[in-house]
Each structure stands twice: as C-alpha cells, then as structure tokens.
Amino acid sequence: EKGPYNDQLFISRPQRFGFAPVLAQAALFDRKYISLLDGIFRGWQRYACTSRFRWPYNSSHAVVYRVLALCFCWTFIGALPRQDDQPESVTVLFRILNILRNDILFLGPGLGNAKSNNHLLADYFVGWLLYAMFPELIPDSMNFSGYEEKWQRELLRQFYPDGGSFEHAIH
DSSP, rough: OOOGGGGGTTOOOOTTHHHHHHHHHHHTTOOOHHHHHHHHHHHHHHHHHHHOEEEGGSOOOHHHHHHHHHHHHHHHTSOOOOTOOOOOHHHHHHHHHHHHHHHHHGGGGGOOSSSSHHHHHHHHHHHHHHHHHOOSSSSSTTOOHHHHHHHHHHHHHHHHHHSSSTTOOOO
C-alpha cells in the first residue's frame, strides 16, 4: 500500500491530489521536491498503464481534480529558474504534459455531461482551463471552446445573491 510520498495515486482515496501542488510550490524553495514529484508522477503513469487497475480512469470527477492539481504543478515547476545541471524540472514538466494529454483524451468525450451540481461546474471549469492553458494538447476532434461561458453560467446558477450555494456545501 502506498501513501503521499510514495503515492501511486494514493490508494485509499484516488481523488486526493491536493498535496501535489503543495510539493510543487515547495520546490520553489527546495529543489529536492522536484525529484519527489517526479517519482509520484512516474508511479501514476505506471499504475495507469497496468491492466489490473482501471480506477485511475474510473471517475471523470477524480480526473478533473487531477487535472487541476497538475495545472498548479505545471505553473510552480515552470516558474523555477533554469539550471542546466539539474534537468529534472524539464522531465517533470514533460511528465505533467503526458499525464494531462491522457487525461484530456479520457475526459473529452464526456466533459460537460456530469450531474447538474458541483461536478458539472468542475467539468466546465476544467474544460475552460485546459483550453486556456494547453490548447495544443486537445485533439482537433474534441471541441473545448465555449467552456468559459458555460462554467460562468453554471457558477451563477448554483449560487444565490447572498453567496450561498443551492447545495449549501462549504466547498
């Protein structure tokens, strides 16, 4: 069984990706976290490639949260100053792009088909975010344009003028 630093998709709860951006941000102060992230991302890739374990892609909502975590990781690792003697940051950036590309291929056909709640809001937001940050990773056969308007409309639909949501959930 794996856990946060030897992750392999954090076996107990596959949607718990929030620690990855924290490690990527920590890499801005100590580069040792880059190799830690690289090991975790390699584990995700290895795990997703096994035929025995399918759940890295059994829930579009979990993939949406992985995409959000990876977008933050991309931003933090990409902000690191280039050091030719330490190419691991480039390796991590490439690994993030590889995972994102596969996540896009998985999400694309069903994005925007979630229940009309915070899942749909997250779908639309991630569709916009991917289109804004990584349009070159989206195949021509998938149309990700128009998600900005959709997520903004869904956000307004789900929240009351006083700031409360129709789900009355704090998240």
